Amino acid sequence: MPIQWFPGHMHSTQKAIAERMPEIDVVIELLDARLPGSSANPLLARLTGGKPSLKVLNKQDLAEPALTALWLAHYQARPGTKALALDAGETAPARQLIPACRALAPLRGGMVKPLRVLICGIPNVGKSTLINTLLGQRSAKTGDEPGITKIEQRLVLANDFYLFDTPGMLWPRIEVERSGYHLAASGGIGRNAYDEPEVALALLANVRSRHGDRLQLRYKLGELVGLSDEALLADIGRKRGGLLPGGQVNLQKAAEIALTDFRTGAWGRITLESPEEFLQWQAGAAAADAERQAQRAARNKRKPKQHATGAAKAPSD
Numbered sequence: 001m002p003i004q005w006f007p008g009h010m011h012s013t014q015k016a017i018a019e020r021m022p023e024i025d026v027v028i029e030l031l032d033a034r035l036p037g038s039s040a041n042p043l044l045a046r047l048t049g050g051k052p053s054l055k056v057l058n059k060q061d062l063a064e065p066a067l068t069a070l071w072l073a074h075y076q077a078r079p080g081t082k083a084l085a086l087d088a089g090e091t092a093p094a095r096q097l098i099p100a101c102r103a104l105a106p107l108r109g110g111m112v113k114p115l116r117v118l119i120c121g122i123p124n125v126g127k128s129t130l131i132n133t134l135l136g137q138r139s140a141k142t143g144d145e146p147g148i149t150k151i152e153q154r155l156v157l158a159n160d161f162y163l164f165d166t167p168g169m170l171w172p173r174i175e176v177e178r179s180g181y182h183l184a185a186s187g188g189i190g191r192n193a194y195d196e197p198e199v200a201l202a203l204l205a206n207v208r209s210r211h212g213d214r215l216q217l218r219y220k221l222g223e224l225v226g227l228s229d230e231a232l233l234a235d236i237g238r239k240r241g242g243l244l245p246g247g248q249v250n251l252q253k254a255a256e257i258a259l260t261d262f263r264t265g266a267w268g269r270i271t272l273e274s275p276e277e278f279l280q281w282q283a284g285a286a287a288a289d290a291e292r293q294a295q296r297a298a299r300n301k302r303k304p305k306q307h308a309t310g311a312a313k314a315p316s317d
């Protein structure tokens, strides 16, 4: 089933970002380097009115370097856009954000026209970690909880460089079905919004196609050829003590093990999508949407016209 997660407080965050935009010069979008396309907010350009944008591919230490390079080139090719890859915990790479933002808004800077930068990203992408690194201290986490939606936290990174933090946010409809799975696998989606075994199965199907050897090594498995994804998940459960009384495999536990291992990098550096693949998925989702709309329009056309309901009119004679 497609995964969707857009709780009410994210709607408020979206509104708060739109209201703040007139005072913003550059927008930093923090992406997960393991799923850059899926973790990018498809509504952001519209929401920010096309302001200059810095795409930061965070958690690059968990992603495949060759694919990160492709994603950086993909974003760099866009007008008014720069891209960087980093680990939010590392100070020197994080500080590169400052000159990159300055280059995107060269007319701003100095005490009279300080550079005003807004940072946004999905939940758990590493925004608090990055901000703490930039400030060299622990700052309060901009809550992803309901009620904490105001963009009031102005962080001063230099005398003429202000950073506005925002709570983690997704978007009302995740159009590419795989993106929902990738977001859930990364930890960007609330746990109640998805079924862990289903997400683990989608993750294993993706990872085994290029890195089956790593799964074999990690869980001491035999040959994967001919093994279904379900059987693979069950084997992981069996190897890791995920058994129910009676010896049946606890698929929930097996899924949690697989997801935690992916999230913590225990399978090595893995990127779930390339720019080319992601563009194909997007095009497929757009075509399916167009098809659904055409079918709906055709159905509506065939339906007999409904008369307006209301007080019944007395038949005239």
Ligand code: G4P
Binding pocket: 058, 059, 060, 061, 062, 086, 087, 088, 089, 121, 122, 123, 124, 125, 126, 127, 128, 129, 130, 141, 168
């Ligand atoms: P958020 O504010 O965007 O919600 O994310 P936050 O900084 O809380 O980071 C979410 C998780 O991602 C944290 O792990 C954090 O340590 C980890 N993280 C952030 N940036 C990076 C990175 O560049 N590389 C790696 N490998 N991990 C990163 P956690 O286990 O949830 O918390 P903790 O154990 O670190 O406290």
